[in-house]
Amino acid sequence: MAASRGLxxxxxxxxxxxxxxxxxxxxxxxxxxxxxxxWIVPYPDDVAGSVSLINKLKPPSAAHWFGxxxxxxxxxxRVIIGARLSLLVGIGITFAAAAIGVPLGIxxxxxxxxxxxxxxxxxxxxxxxxxLVLAIALVAALGPGIVNAMIALVLVWWPGYVRLAExxxxxxxxxxxxxxxxxxxxxxxxxxxRHVLPNSLSPIIVKMSMDIGQAxxxxxxxxxxxxxxxxxxxxxxAMISIARGYLPDWxxxxxxxxxxxxxxxxxxxxxxxxxxxxxxxxxxRG
Amino acid sequence: MFLYLLRRxxxxxxxxxxxxxxxxxxxxxxxADPAALAAGPDAGRSQIEQxxxxxGLDKPLPEQFLRYVTDxxxxxxxxxxxxxxxxxxxxxxxxxxxxxxxxVAMTIGLIAGISLGMLSALFKxxxxxxxxRIFAVSGxxxxxxxxxxxxxxxxxxxxxxxxxxxxxxxxxxxPDPITGLLLVDSLLRGDGALFGQSxxxxxxxxxxxxxxxLASILRVNRSEMVEALRADYITAARAHGVAPWRLVTVHALxxxxxxxLAIIGLRWGxxxxxxxxxxxxxxxPGTGLYAVSSAIAGDFKPxxxxxxxxxxxxxxxxxxxxxxxxxxxxRLRDA
Numbered sequence: 001m002a003a004s005r006g007l008x009x010x011x012x013x014x015x016x017x018x019x020x021x022x023x024x025x026x027x028x029x030x031x032x033x034x035x036x037x038x039w040i041v042p043y044p045d046d047v048a049g050s051v052s053l054i055n056k057l058k059p060p061s062a063a064h065w066f067g068x069x070x071x072x073x074x075x076x077x078r079v080i081i082g083a084r085l086s087l088l089v090g091i092g093i094t095f096a097a098a099a100i101g102v103p104l105g106i107x108x109x110x111x112x113x114x115x116x117x118x119x120x121x122x123x124x125x126x127x128x129x130x131x132l133v134l135a136i137a138l139v140a141a142l143g144p145g146i147v148n149a150m151i152a153l154v155l156v157w158w159p160g161y162v163r164l165a166e167x168x169x170x171x172x173x174x175x176x177x178x179x180x181x182x183x184x185x186x187x188x189x190x191x192x193x194r195h196v197l198p199n200s201l202s203p204i205i206v207k208m209s210m211d212i213g214q215a216x217x218x219x220x221x222x223x224x225x226x227x228x229x230x231x232x233x234x235x236x237x238a239m240i241s242i243a244r245g246y247l248p249d250w251x252x253x254x255x256x257x258x259x260x261x262x263x264x265x266x267x268x269x270x271x272x273x274x275x276x277x278x279x280x281x282x283x284x285r286g
Numbered sequence: 287m288f289l290y291l292l293r294r295x296x297x298x299x300x301x302x303x304x305x306x307x308x309x310x311x312x313x314x315x316x317x318a319d320p321a322a323l324a325a326g327p328d329a330g331r332s333q334i335e336q337x338x339x340x341x342g343l344d345k346p347l348p349e350q351f352l353r354y355v356t357d358x359x360x361x362x363x364x365x366x367x368x369x370x371x372x373x374x375x376x377x378x379x380x381x382x383x384x385x386x387x388x389x390v391a392m393t394i395g396l397i398a399g400i401s402l403g404m405l406s407a408l409f410k411x412x413x414x415x416x417x418x419r420i421f422a423v424s425g426x427x428x429x430x431x432x433x434x435x436x437x438x439x440x441x442x443x444x445x446x447x448x449x450x451x452x453x454x455x456x457x458x459x460x461p462d463p464i465t466g467l468l469l470v471d472s473l474l475r476g477d478g479a480l481f482g483q484s485x486x487x488x489x490x491x492x493x494x495x496x497x498x499x500l501a502s503i504l505r506v507n508r509s510e511m512v513e514a515l516r517a518d519y520i521t522a523a524r525a526h527g528v529a530p531w532r533l534v535t536v537h538a539l540x541x542x543x544x545x546x547l548a549i550i551g552l553r554w555g556x557x558x559x560x561x562x563x564x565x566x567x568x569x570x571p572g573t574g575l576y577a578v579s580s581a582i583a584g585d586f587k588p589x590x591x592x593x594x595x596x597x598x599x600x601x602x603x604x605x606x607x608x609x610x611x612x613x614x615x616x617r618l619r620d621a
Contacts, residue, residue: 128301225566240432
């Protein structure tokens with residue numbers, strides 16, 4: 001009963017803000033495209049990489065809404081297929097980074113002392129190199145490719161979660177109910193799992209929502225500079241990097257993939273903003 | 287205050303050492319053989335062995351690390367395999383270009399962000415406020431490389447108002463560097479034509495680079511200003527007959543300065559990240575483009591050099607920001 005009332009309140013909050021609704025709509029659309037992609041694209045044959053040179057680099061028309069690419073494939077088809085890869089990679093990076101960062105952060109926040117000092121200094125160190133530069137250094141070491149790009153981005157991303165979880169855990173540690181649990185004889189692992197983690201979850205969920213968008217952007221960025229997915233893969237960033245070679249005469253080639261990146265990042269950002277208003281209303285909205 | 291300074295500098299020194307360690311670790315955890323990387327992608331077995339001896343890669347790791355640190359202390363970043371040039375010298379040439387781009391972008395972000403934030407707080411919930419808010423959200427979500435291409439297409443190719451790429455015209459001989467920042471150098475030499483040329487070249491990439499930063503500054507200034515305009519001391523000042531423009535630009539704005547400063551520190555790193563993309567789009571000869579082209583060519587030393595230099599720069603900026611914080615907010619000095 002209480003849960004459904006809470007949900008209704010949350011839905012009401014969300015529906016009151018135009019920005020949050022726009023975010024929800026955009027994210028839902030991207031998720032649907034990723035799920036249904038292969039069944040709804042206008043030219044399913046173009047997914048596997050069929051070549052039809054008569055159709056190459058056609059401008060937008062009724063048959064090809066966003067034109068065709070250099071081997072005659074429908075651009076819209078390839079971009080819709082790319083949604084699945086981008087979304088999976090964005091979610092994968094975010095969850096992996098949170099899975100590394102959150103336990104470390106909670107550990108640092110509750111343990112204190114040398115453990116905290118070590119974890120936080122290493123975190124600071126990773127945060128001291130601008131993200132994409134560090135990612136490029138890692139990809140240069142690991143070798144280019146979508147999997148290595150993902151590994152590099154996870155390695156760049158986890159420190160943010162340590163910072164967040166640590167600051168939450170630090171403030172929760174002082175709360176009376178934690179003390180009560182300790183006095184009642186609850187083992188520390190149980191306190192961490194049952195009390196500290198659930199109570200620090202809200203800002204982490206908000207950050208994860210925003211980070212999925214940013215991770216999609218980061219993977220596309222690496223694809224664009226040629227260190228991520230390799231071109232025949234329908235990845236948005238890699239598509240733009242090819243399209244760049246066909247500017248300015250075939251300008252429409254670059255429009256569609258970029259617009260999809262923009263829409264997904266915007267969607268996850270707006271949704272994160274809306275979630276923050278519901279889950280974490282007291283936080284500072286810088 | 288002295289203790290605050292001392293602690294802050296000690297921490298910066300520690301971080302710098304950590305950064306050196308981090309690059310060393312990255313170079314050594316790589317699944318690829320570092321000697322093969324150092325010898326270049328086309329090297330044969332004997333060349334790799336030769337590189338291994340030449341770079342001391344056959345020595346135990348602690349000894350290699352010691353050598354790495356001493357080399358860095360002498361400003362020796364190693365050599366690029368692709369060009370054979372010294373990475374240190376390349377960095378000295380490319381870094382000012384990146385710095386100039388970031389400085390101009392930050393200036394745009396500050397001026398536009400603060401004034402737009404102020405305006406949308408003054409006209410809260412008007413159409414102007416809504417438009418700037420949409421603009422602010424877009425600023426963070428727009429892929430910089432795509433937005434760069436669009437601006438290039440619009441302003442350089444179709445309208446022909448601004449040059450497409452590069453730092454100065456192809457036929458112009460770059461002047462001997464004084465500071466390495468072309469805008470400053472051309473002013474120092476009193477060369478108006480060169481100044482105009484470098485300004486027209488830097489405008490588009492700097493705008494693209496400034497957008498996320500502009501958006502954050504805008505949001506913070508808006509919320510701080512909305513808060514401040516409701517505060518008692520502003521009402522009191524208004525009652526004392528302080529002019530409305532003075533109220534806003536002097537009394538209320540002061541409050542937004544600390545959070546804006548914090549954003550500069552944070553966003554400088556983001557900006558340095560985005561230079562990688564923006565410089566690729568606009569062919570801007572800076573460290574970002576250098577890192578990308580080297581990483582693609584499998585040329586390892588330049589990438590590590592850029593990581594070190596950019597990391598060092600980011601640390602210094604944060605150090606300066608922290609010190610300014612201490613100056614602006616006396617409460618922090620004792621903390």
